[in-house]
Amino acid sequence: MRKGHNLLAVGDYNQAVILDLIRRAHLGLSRVEIAVETGLSAQTVSNVARRLLDAGLVREAGKLIAGPGKPRTLLQLEATSRYAVGVHLDPTVVTFVLLDLAGAIVSDHRIPTPSAADPDVVIAVMAEEIRALLERESVPPERVLGVGIAAPGPLDSTRGILLDPPLLEGWMEVPLRDALADATGFPVVLEKDVTAAAVAELWVDSGTHRDNFAFLYYGTGLGIGLVVNHDVLRGASDNAGDMGHLMVQADGPLCSCGRRGCVGDLVVPHRLVQRATAAGVLGRSAPLDGSVDGPVEHIDFDATDRRFSDFARAAADGDAAAVAILEEAATHLARALVSIVNLLDVDHVVCGGPFWRRIAPVMRERVERLVAEDPALIPSHPIVVENSTIGEDVAAVGAGCLVLDQTLSPRPSALLIAG
Structure with a gap:
């Protein structure tokens, strides 16, 4: 378990620590339990909990009676408050999944990979399928954190470019990340498909x-x-x-x-x-x-x-x-x-x-x-x-989890304070 820090400049890190802890506790946690687990002060936990409640990311769910004294209010993740879309581009099939904030699959869909060698055509199809997926599930765009896409390598993750996947003809130096972001209006993260699959396994279990x-x-x-x-x-x-x-x-x-x-x-x-x-x-x-x-x-x-x-x-x-x-x-x-x-x-x-x-x-x-x-x-x-246990959607699920990871997972780099 990552510990929090009682410093003024690390509110975002502490929020991620607490949100990640609540996510993993399916029955919920009290503020006292969170303070014990994280090492944060009761005041810090209370302040972060209030921000999370105001943002709709968590909810108060019942009371915990733990010995004498006042019952403690449990905090649980509000799974339907935000969503992430995961896409897996395979030479044979393109898979789309919609995940809630807990990482559960809300909906999934597959289409044969368009045969056109023109990547612009495939990217346009992806964008339309994402739009249709959100419309079918009645998810407003403002509740979507972003889109993750898992693709075969090699890739340049810094520039978001597919370099020359051996089984995707015509996909040399394709700026997939930015092109899909422009086509959908969502922030997009790009990951190699095998890495995304490993991320999915870590997230789910x-x-x-x-x-x-x-x-x-x-x-x-x-x-x-x-x-x-x-x-x-x-x-x-x-x-x-x-x-x-x-x-x-x-x-x-x-x-x-x-x-x-x-x-x-x-x-x-x-x-x-x-x-x-x-x-x-x-x-x-x-x-x-x-x-x-x-x-x-x-x-x-x-x-x-x-x-x-x-x-x-x-x-x-x-x-x-x-x-x-x-x-x-x-x-x-x-x-x-x-x-x-x-x-x-x-x-x-x-x-x-x-x-x-x-x-x-x-x-x-x-x-x-x-x-x-x-x-x-x-x-x-x-x-x-x-x-x-995730099944054929594992790379797409991992791509969606990458989006959730940026929201829910604490990153020690957040502790670096620029001068």
Whole structure:
């Protein structure tokens, strides 16, 4: 628990500390309990509580009887006082979520990613979908804190620019953050999709078992979100998490990067669809050419999505060829995860993303077992591999949580007083 500070210049920090504490206490907290938890004076807590009540961010909710004396009034978060919008841009699908102030999903919606290579067209569609989402839920714009957008990297987070995502043709040097802000009128934050997914897991479940974990993101591409000591690792340029070129098969196929056996090229959905088609699991209509990192015009994302569902159902029904393909994919993923676990000493791997749920019944236990049995594994503690409880919307939820985080989470940088 972060402590507050009884200094005149840190009101915003203290407000964030108290608001974050109230958010995490679902039954509410009294002013006395808040003072004990934060180390703030009773007067400071009272002043901040009044500001939060006046802003409609918290409400008084019942009384707490704790021994002799006057009952204490509980403060609870007013979840419907503010909202955040989260958007996830994936080459296959664009996901939109509306979150309340507590981070709960009020509404979600998905559309196929517009096929136009012109980013302006896609951004215009995003803005219209956001407008329609707020209208359907009768949320006035003034109660929206902002929009978070999760997108594939690499990106320049300082300038809010997508640099050149390998699976988004025509998206080189696109100023996505500012363009969406201009189109919607809301402040916009931009985050890499795998990092946003890790943020979502921290926000939804902030228990101690979430102190050190990796989020295996399985979408159109493959990535990893990293959390160490309860902090999300973003790296020097906010582009941490590209695990696709970890080599897991020395004699594997040649990747576009020039190496052989890169995990991303071996296990991404369109590669598994190709193998399933070649093995007779699927019909011959699925695309068989193209590389995950090669020209995107060789990849039919809509066909991949449909055929991947057919492939996953075949594996779940026990089709021997389909199961063998997933077992091989599990081996490749486990080898890559062992390298990450050894490097960062995490004890949990959370798996999610738009394509994961479809193969999770076959993959999760296999990956967990293969990680545990790998002779290269160094940490002696168990490595738990689990499915995300958030579901396919995890990156969009994380994007929305980034907006909430800026409002609710205390930041020690607020204590720096400029001269």
